[in-house]
Amino acid sequence: MWQRNDGTGESNILQNEFTAYLGTAIRRRKVQYLRSKIKLQHYELSLEIHDYFKGFLTEPDMILNLPVIEQLENIRLQQALRQTKSRDLYIFLAKALEGRSNIEIAHELGMGDNAVAVAYHRMIQRLKKVLGGENE
Amino acid sequence: MNFKELLIRAKENDAWAVNELTAMYKPLLIKESVVDGAFDEDLYQELWLTMLSCIRTIKI
Numbered sequence: 001m002w003q004r005n006d007g008t009g010e011s012n013i014l015q016n017e018f019t020a021y022l023g024t025a026i027r028r029r030k031v032q033y034l035r036s037k038i039k040l041q042h043y044e045l046s047l048e049i050h051d052y053f054k055g056f057l058t059e060p061d062m063i064l065n066l067p068v069i070e071q072l073e074n075i076r077l078q079q080a081l082r083q084t085k086s087r088d089l090y091i092f093l094a095k096a097l098e099g100r101s102n103i104e105i106a107h108e109l110g111m112g113d114n115a116v117a118v119a120y121h122r123m124i125q126r127l128k129k130v131l132g133g134e135n136e
Numbered sequence: 137m138n139f140k141e142l143l144i145r146a147k148e149n150d151a152w153a154v155n156e157l158t159a160m161y162k163p164l165l166i167k168e169s170v171v172d173g174a175f176d177e178d179l180y181q182e183l184w185l186t187m188l189s190c191i192r193t194i195k196i
Binding site: 012014018026 | 138140141164165168182186187189196
């Protein structure tokens with residue numbers, strides 16, 4: 001039915017124009033679609049706490065054994081915990097949850113027990129600041 | 137029937153003409169729907185809708 005389009009004649013020119021128009025529209029839509037998809041994936045990933053922590057936490061086992069962070073209902077506390085450095089987070093969790101002493105943690109991390117105390121104190125201060133609004 | 141008549145009929149929502157046109161451009165849509173070597177059905181649907189709107193909006 002269809003003959004080869006040699007670009008001559010009104011109909012063939014119109015067809016080429018339509019193809020070009022369609023091609024541009026399709027490519028634009030595709031770029032738009034892929035962008036929104038990547039954006040969506042970004043949001044989806046940021047809720048996966050295991051993936052999020054995998055990158056920088058030195059002890060992956062520890063976080064796997066601690067579903068606590070996921071269970072926290074306070075979103076501000078969750079965010080604050082996510083934003084802290086892995087070492088501070090480790091110290092905080094080891095002290096607050098497992099009840100270990102400064103000296104034990106200091107030995108494990110190879111730092112002085114004063115430094116552990118300071119890191120813990122700073123962590124507490126920061127959490128107080130973040131959560132202050134609710135506790136007052 | 138040449139392409140011009142087909143396009144005009146498609147613009148007037150003639151189902152047969154729209155079918156003919158989409159059949160002609162289906163390979164292009166399929167080609168563009170492949171992302172990283174995998175066929176993306178959602179993208180294919182989006183492109184399909186884009187094509188229908190193109191048929192409506194093009195000026196002859």
